[in-house]
Amino acid sequence: MVTSVTSLGRSGLYDWLLQRVSAVVLLAWFVCIGGTILGAPELTFVYWKSVFSGTAMRIFTLLALVSLFAHAWVGMWSVVTDYLTERMMGPRAVVLRLTVQVVCVIVLFSYVVWGVQILWGN
Amino acid sequence: MLRVSLYRYNPEVDDEPYMQDIEFDTGGKDLMVLDVLEMIKGDDPSLAFRRSCREGVCGSDGLNINGKNGLACITPLSEVVKKGALVVRPLPGLPVVRDLVVDMTLFYQQYEKVQPYLINNTPPPAIERLQSPEEREKLDGLYECILCACCSTSCPSFWWNPDRFIGPAGLLQAYRFLADSRDTATDERLARLDDPFSVFRCHGIQNCVAVCPKGLNPTRAIGHIRNMLLQRAT
Ligand code: SF4
Numbered sequence: 001m002v003t004s005v006t007s008l009g010r011s012g013l014y015d016w017l018l019q020r021v022s023a024v025v026l027l028a029w030f031v032c033i034g035g036t037i038l039g040a041p042e043l044t045f046v047y048w049k050s051v052f053s054g055t056a057m058r059i060f061t062l063l064a065l066v067s068l069f070a071h072a073w074v075g076m077w078s079v080v081t082d083y084l085t086e087r088m089m090g091p092r093a094v095v096l097r098l099t100v101q102v103v104c105v106i107v108l109f110s111y112v113v114w115g116v117q118i119l120w121g122n
Numbered sequence: 123m124l125r126v127s128l129y130r131y132n133p134e135v136d137d138e139p140y141m142q143d144i145e146f147d148t149g150g151k152d153l154m155v156l157d158v159l160e161m162i163k164g165d166d167p168s169l170a171f172r173r174s175c176r177e178g179v180c181g182s183d184g185l186n187i188n189g190k191n192g193l194a195c196i197t198p199l200s201e202v203v204k205k206g207a208l209v210v211r212p213l214p215g216l217p218v219v220r221d222l223v224v225d226m227t228l229f230y231q232q233y234e235k236v237q238p239y240l241i242n243n244t245p246p247p248a249i250e251r252l253q254s255p256e257e258r259e260k261l262d263g264l265y266e267c268i269l270c271a272c273c274s275t276s277c278p279s280f281w282w283n284p285d286r287f288i289g290p291a292g293l294l295q296a297y298r299f300l301a302d303s304r305d306t307a308t309d310e311r312l313a314r315l316d317d318p319f320s321v322f323r324c325h326g327i328q329n330c331v332a333v334c335p336k337g338l339n340p341t342r343a344i345g346h347i348r349n350m351l352l353q354r355a356t
Contacts, residue, residue, distance in 0.1 A: 002286045002319040012315075012322035013351045078323075082282040 019074045022067035029064035058119050065115040069108045076104045129211040156194035171222035181270035186211040191272040191333040213275035228284040229271050236296035241307035257303040264298035273330035279323040287323035290330035290340030297343035
């Protein structure tokens with residue numbers, strides 16, 4: 001058993017499952033948005049705003065944003081723990097690895113908050 | 123004429139590894155890669171490589187041959203040589219002891235982690251623990267592994283985390299004991315595997331399947347382990 005405190009769910013299975021489920025949500029969301037764009041009579045601001053004014057679409061979009069957070073975090077965490085390791089670059093790796101992890105979380109968290117602002121803003 | 127290029131490194135005299143080029147006369151025969159190495163060693167006894175059974179049973183002569191891992195003793199030149207060149211390197215990702223000999227400690231440590239032996243503390247029957255033919259069949263494709271390390275050392279996930287990711291060879295054996303009807307430690311075994319590295323560093327690259335000289339499929343075994351973990355936890 002290899003322990004880790006920085007992975008999203010601390011369990012390999014949990015992270016794995018979350019990444020699969022979030023991938024399905026993201027795929028569904030992009031298909032939905034693609035359909036909306038292709039099916040639009042004319043792509044205007046008014047039309048775009050009306051699409052996102054429905055509660056269902058807002059919930060779906062927020063779900064997609066949260067899925068993006070989880071999906072990207074699990075993915076980036078894997079990349080970082082593959083390449084930015086003591087084995088690859090010596091003892092300074094831990095500083096770099098933690099820094100990149102924190103930056104990733106801040107960026108992803110900002111996306112979610114920013115997305116909420118856009119969805120529920122005027 | 124065959125242009126043979128060998129990875130050479132003797133830490134006692136060389137500052138760094140180098141490739142040694144040798145013109146080799148095969149006499150028109152389709153030799154095995156191991157035969158070529160043996161003949162070269164006949165002229166230059168300083169060349170170091172492992173070998174034992176020379177028929178694909180012992181698993182000692184796993185090497186990187188023209189970019190692909192395999193057993194030198196059962197790899198004919200006709201299968202690997204392109205444009206008259208044969209490039210032989212040690213298995214990638216493990217520390218080199220000398221020339222084509224690698225230090226397998228990391229590989230064996232991962233193997234040890236999966237407790238590759240039957241665990242059953244119930245009182246043993248008078249003769250032996252029996253299995254039905256169907257139960258025995260589940261071990262096919264698992265027990266044949268000869269621990270040559272061709273698979274694990276071709277796996278990028280194992281290159282980056284050989285100390286934390288068990289690797290295809292170890293996981294194939296983990297499943298061999300999870301699938302064994304005589305083993306009673308299934309739950310403990312699974313509990314030891316449910317972390318982000320041991321099993322889940324497998325991203326399904328399937329290099330292991332492509333190189334296994336025994337035609338085994340570690341990726342499939344890893345999928346079975348994942349399903350068992352999923353069943354146990356959901
Ligand atoms: S699974 Fe195949 S390649 Fe891997 S160690 Fe066993 S025999 Fe060798």
